[in-house]
Amino acid sequence: MTGSDAEAELAAVARLLESLGCPADRSLEMSRHVLRRAEQLARAKGRSREEALAHLLRLFARARSDGSDAGRPGV
Numbered sequence: 001m002t003g004s005d006a007e008a009e010l011a012a013v014a015r016l017l018e019s020l021g022c023p024a025d026r027s028l029e030m031s032r033h034v035l036r037r038a039e040q041l042a043r044a045k046g047r048s049r050e051e052a053l054a055h056l057l058r059l060f061a062r063a064r065s066d067g068s069d070a071g072r073p074g075v
Helices: 003-019 024-045 049-065
Strands: none
Touching: 003 024, 003 049, 024 049
């Protein structure tokens, strides 16, 4: 992945997180964490990076829709 591709992916994940309720001022930081964790999960579980990312985003969406504080640092 080139630098511009990585930046575009980071921005896209940040926008998605914002649409799921992540505060705009935290979305880039959170997207970096989510993308890093997706890489870790992909390696550890032997799945594709895309599958791992989709899994993490589903967890984030579920936590937000449940009204849970899961995934919200400091809460």
